[in-house]
Each structure stands twice: as structure tokens, then as C-alpha cells.
Amino acid sequence: MTARPINEDDLQALVDDRLDPARGAEFEAYLACNPDARARVERLRILGRDLRSAFAPVLAEPVPARLNLAHILEARRRPRRPAWQATAAAMLLTLGGLGGWALHGALAPVPAGVDALAQEAGASFAVYAPDRSRPVELAAGDRDEIARWFSARLARPVEVPDLSAAGYRLMGGRLVATPHGPAGLLMYDDSRGTRLVMLMRSMAEPGDAPMREHRSGSATGYAWAKDGLGYSLVGPADLAGLHPLANEIRRTTATNT
Structure with missing residues (x-):
């Protein structure tokens, strides 16, 4: 069919x-x-x-008194205002809301650099780490192919870090789309099934950027840049040892432009 x-x-x-x-x-x-x-x-x-x-937080707030059924019935029994007054009030509320939303958009900071990478890595962890059927596209046995694939798409040599000394085995990798171009995603897990995700992509600015911690929902991570290549290692928020592991990856990973 x-x-x-x-x-x-x-x-x-x-x-x-x-x-x-x-x-x-x-x-x-x-x-x-x-x-x-x-x-x-x-x-x-x-x-x-x-x-x-x-x-x-809004959903957790108590229902306002004005929405109480008794208040609504009482309001219906009151004389109605002229239609033009109700229309004018609605227009003012609409214009005020639109103006506030536009101002919110204008003032909201747009993530850039390592901050943008951190946001993308947290989103990738949320999407792929819970996937039990197909979390990666190429399996760990294709380690060399993953490195070639990432290197070709990121237009620079890329390594696949070995985290076995810390108890994490490579599960595999995939390419993901970001607002700043393609990124390589590597996934690791340990004997208990705890998964880590490492996202890497080329940065707009060359050079290095210091490591910073980032949190998103129930995940935490560390993002940095080295020789113009950005990295972010993400895992469960309560995972011990993630920061030292990220530092070790940063120390041992070689990049070449």
C-alpha cells in the first residue's frame, strides 16, 4: 500500500x-x-x-479571584458598558501587549559564540540522549568514518576523543544542524547506561574561548573553544566528574586549521 x-x-x-x-x-x-x-x-x-x-511558574499560580465563577456571574448581572468603550479597551490592551512583546524581542540577548554553542549542545542532548532506538547515525565501529565525516563537513581535521579511561565508551555519532552551520555530535555511555553528548562545530571567531558551565533543564555541560573549534560536553545535571572530564578533553584534543 x-x-x-x-x-x-x-x-x-x-x-x-x-x-x-x-x-x-x-x-x-x-x-x-x-x-x-x-x-x-x-x-x-x-x-x-x-x-x-x-x-x-504561571501555571502554578492560584486562579485569580476575578475568574471565580461567582464573580463572573455577578459581573454578568451588572449593566454593560457601551460597545465603543469595550472596543477601545480591547484595542489598548492589544496594542500594549504587542508593544511589550516587541520590546521583549528587541531587548532579549541573542546567544553568540560559546553561549550559542552551549544552547545548541543542551538542545541536542535533550533530543538524542533519551533516544533508545536510533540515537546515532554511525556506530562506534565506524570511528574513523565519523572522524572523516565530521572533518569534511566542518572543513577542518576533527578527532573523536577516547573517554574509555573515564569509563565511557563511544556509542557513535551524527551530524546535526544548528543556526551556525553543521555540528558533529558524539555520544558516549558507561556501564550503567549514563549517556554523555559532545557537540563540536566551527566558531565564527578564530582562537580560543575559556570554558564555561551551562545548564538546561535536567542537563549540565561545559563549553569552550580551541583554535576556532567549539566543543560542549553535556550530561545529566547530577553527574559527578563531568567538569574534570571536559578539562581533560580540552587538554588532550588537538585541532589544526
Whole structure:
């Protein structure tokens, strides 16, 4: 039977986890062959998660007294204001809201440099680390192929760090899209199934950038740049030893432009 075409409603249902299993399998097959669509789904999922996080404090607030059913019934029994007054009030509220939102967008800082890399790494960890079916595209046995793949797409030699001394084995890697170009993602795990993600991509500015800690939801990471190549190692927020491991990677990883 011919597969049904993928449409916008399907995409939104996938992001909202509303697809039935059969349709979900069709969509996953479609995304596997369409990296642009896959990147869009990831961005929508990240946006949805960020919106839920931003409005969580509001949802936890008690219902305002003015929304109490008794108050609403009482208000309905009061004489109504002229229609023009209600219209004017609605217009003022709308203009005020739009102005506030525009000002918010104008004043909100846009991440750049290592801060942008940190945000991208946290998003990649949230998307791929929980994936139990296909977290990577090339497995650990293709280590040399991963290095060649990343080097070709990042236009510079790239190493695949060995973290076995710290108890983490390489699971594999994949390329991911970011607003600043392609990035290489490596995934590692230990004997308990704890996963780490390392994201690397070329930076707009050459040279080095000091390491900084970043947090996103239930994950924490450390991001830095070395010789114009950015790195971020991300793991669970309660994971001990992540900072020393990131320092060791920074110390031992060689880069060449």
C-alpha cells in the first residue's frame, strides 16, 4: 500500500506526541531521508519545551479571584458598558501587549559564540540522549568514518576523543544542524547506561574561548573553544566528574586549521 503523504498536521502531531504508532513509524522513515524536516521537528520540540518551561511558574499560580465563577456571574448581572468603550479597551490592551512583546524581542540577548554553542549542545542532548532506538547515525565501529565525516563537513581535521579511561565508551555519532552551520555530535555511555553528548562545530571567531558551565533543564555541560573549534560536553545535571572530564578533553584534543 502506498504511504500517505506527510503534511503539516502530521508534523504538529508528531511534535505534540499525538501520532498513532503506525503513522509515527511512517513519519520517522520520512525524517530519516529528509534532514531539513528532521531539523525543523527538533526546533519545534525545543521551542515547545522552552515555552512550557517559561510558563510553568504561571501555571502554578492560584486562579485569580476575578475568574471565580461567582464573580463572573455577578459581573454578568451588572449593566454593560457601551460597545465603543469595550472596543477601545480591547484595542489598548492589544496594542500594549504587542508593544511589550516587541520590546521583549528587541531587548532579549541573542546567544553568540560559546553561549550559542552551549544552547545548541543542551538542545541536542535533550533530543538524542533519551533516544533508545536510533540515537546515532554511525556506530562506534565506524570511528574513523565519523572522524572523516565530521572533518569534511566542518572543513577542518576533527578527532573523536577516547573517554574509555573515564569509563565511557563511544556509542557513535551524527551530524546535526544548528543556526551556525553543521555540528558533529558524539555520544558516549558507561556501564550503567549514563549517556554523555559532545557537540563540536566551527566558531565564527578564530582562537580560543575559556570554558564555561551551562545548564538546561535536567542537563549540565561545559563549553569552550580551541583554535576556532567549539566543543560542549553535556550530561545529566547530577553527574559527578563531568567538569574534570571536559578539562581533560580540552587538554588532550588537538585541532589544526
